[in-house]
Amino acid sequence: MTCPSPLHIDKELILFGASGDLAKEKLYPALFDLFMRDEGVRVTGFGRTAFSHDDFRTLVREAVSAKRAQATPEDIETFSSCFRYYSGTYDRGGMKALSEALRGTPKKSLFFYLAIPSEYGLIEAIIDGLAGNDLLGKTTSLALEKPFGSDLASAKQLNALLARHLDESQIYRLDHYLAKDMVRDLFALRFANPIFDPVWNSRFIRDITIEIWEDEGIRKRAEYYERSGAIRDMLQNHALELLAFTTMDQPKSQDPEDIHHEKIRIFRKLRLFGNEKLENISIGQYDGYRKEPLVASDSLVETRASIRLEIDTPRWRGIPITIASGKKMPKKTTDITVTFRKPEHTLWEASGCALAENRIRINIQPENEIRLRLNSEFSTEKKCAYPADLRFAFADNAYSFKEPYDNALHDFFAKDQGTFLNAQEILLSWKFIDSVLAVIEPKRREILEKY
Ligand code: BG6
Numbered sequence: 316m317t318c319p320s321p322l323h324i325d326k327e328l329i330l331f332g333a334s335g336d337l338a339k340e341k342l343y344p345a346l347f348d349l350f351m352r353d354e355g356v357r358v359t360g361f362g363r364t365a366f367s368h369d370d371f372r373t374l375v376r377e378a379v380s381a382k383r384a385q386a387t388p389e390d391i392e393t394f395s396s397c398f399r400y401y402s403g404t405y406d407r408g409g410m411k412a413l414s415e416a417l418r419g420t421p422k423k424s425l426f427f428y429l430a431i432p433s434e435y436g437l438i439e440a441i442i443d444g445l446a447g448n449d450l451l452g453k454t455t456s457l458a459l460e461k462p463f464g465s466d467l468a469s470a471k472q473l474n475a476l477l478a479r480h481l482d483e484s485q486i487y488r489l490d491h492y493l494a495k496d497m498v499r500d501l502f503a504l505r506f507a508n509p510i511f512d513p514v515w516n517s518r519f520i521r522d523i524t525i526e527i528w529e530d531e532g533i534r535k536r537a538e539y540y541e542r543s544g545a546i547r548d549m550l551q552n553h554a555l556e557l558l559a560f561t562t563m564d565q566p567k568s569q570d571p572e573d574i575h576h577e578k579i580r581i582f583r584k585l586r587l588f589g590n591e592k593l594e595n596i597s598i599g600q601y602d603g604y605r606k607e608p609l610v611a612s613d614s615l616v617e618t619r620a621s622i623r624l625e626i627d628t629p630r631w632r633g634i635p636i637t638i639a640s641g642k643k644m645p646k647k648t649t650d651i652t653v654t655f656r657k658p659e660h661t662l663w664e665a666s667g668c669a670l671a672e673n674r675i676r677i678n679i680q681p682e683n684e685i686r687l688r689l690n691s692e693f694s695t696e697k698k699c700a701y702p703a704d705l706r707f708a709f710a711d712n713a714y715s716f717k718e719p720y721d722n723a724l725h726d727f728f729a730k731d732q733g734t735f736l737n738a739q740e741i742l743l744s745w746k747f748i749d750s751v752l753a754v755i756e757p758k759r760r761e762i763l764e765k766y
Pocket residue numbers: 491529548
């Protein structure tokens with residue numbers, strides 16, 4: 316494995332926030348994985364902190380060693396030689412050195428990645444600095460991370476800023492949940508297996524639940540979290556994206572536009588269940604949250620939230636769909652549960668046999684498995700059937716999972732938009748979330764539960 320020769324660089328990743336947590340914890344280990352699969356790129360770090368090239372390479376080596384225990388020092392050393400670093404302020408003047416370093420690299424080979432706190436002013440300064448130094452061409456790519464705004468108005472403002480300098484096809488908005496292997500497998504489960512489509516509707520399905528639980532608290536992210544809370548941090552993006560993948564119609568093709576089109580049809584039709592208001596929402600705050608450093612002692616920010624909604628389409632109308640997420644829960648787990656209606660049939664009722672509902676549970680993490688509950692054990696004595704789970708665990712089938720950031724970076728370099736979000740779906744998901752927050756705000760103090 317070697318670095319791409321400076322004379323033949325067809326992909327150059329320019330990373331803003333190169334010494335930040337996201338870069339160290341996720342991006343460098345993932346870039347290392349790609350490098351080991353012969354998908355290496357040259358990386359130019361840029362940040363306000365001053366580092367020499369060597370200091371930066373040391374930081375990269377430490378980050379990879381911490382996350383990839385099996386990697387050899389030689390591989391990590393070679394990998395880190397693909398990195399260089401420039402420091403400066405996030406403005407036109409500050410990015411001069413960067414633009415000089417990138418002179419000669421074709422625009423289509425430039426991949427900018429904003430691994431920085433998602434603050435409008437910061438993003439604006441960077442985009443303006445890049446444009447002012449003639450670094451944004453018609454074929455340059457730019458990736459950025461959620462959150463994309465904090466409500467509909469700010470998401471619109473962010474979209475408008477990006478659209479001033481880049482075409483939609485050049486913007487890669489990452490929600491890392493869509494880069495998880497199991498979420499991609501959900502696409503296969505639904506659309507590569509015709510047995511599911513005929514029953515995937517309100518006639519057969521009773522309800523759907525999407526739960527993203529985490530055992531950790533907010534770690535050191537109080538500043539961000541106090542402005543965000545669980546609804547903005549997890550439900551607006553990760554949970555709604557899982558919902559869209561679970562409920563959307565089959566796209567015409569695997570082209571990103573067709574996938575986006577189907578997701579957008581779902582987002583357009585979201586509403587609180589039965590149009591009821593507060594009954595569909597619950598929010599909570601974990602014990603000890605207010606004692607976390609930098610958290611207000613009277614904070615009303617929710618660290619757990621659940622919303623019962625409905626998709627107002629012929630396929631889904633009337634079916635309650637719950638999306639929920641919380642921190643400091645007993646276990647870290649993400650599940651999509653689709654519960655089917657009970658059969659109405661005297662064959663079982665006559666013997667007093669209460670059948671269980673069929674249920675598919677897709678565990679996105681950590682087990683990476685699909686369970687299908689079937690009434691499969693028949694007792695001739697009781698004239699009843701008892702449920703058992705049919706379990707398919709990807710891990711038992713020599714299926715090798717990739718980290719979400721491996722997938723995301725791979726797709727970014729391949730200029731494949733399928734994993735990324737488009738401008739419109741973000742606006743529509745915020746529109747729904749804004750309407751939910753408008754219901755919560757006047758009652759927040761009363762309804763916030765302790766847990
Ligand atoms: C991030 C949220 O988007 O996702 C975090 O900001 C959360 O609060 C994280 O902890 C969860 O991601 P994962 O992949 O660990 O489930």
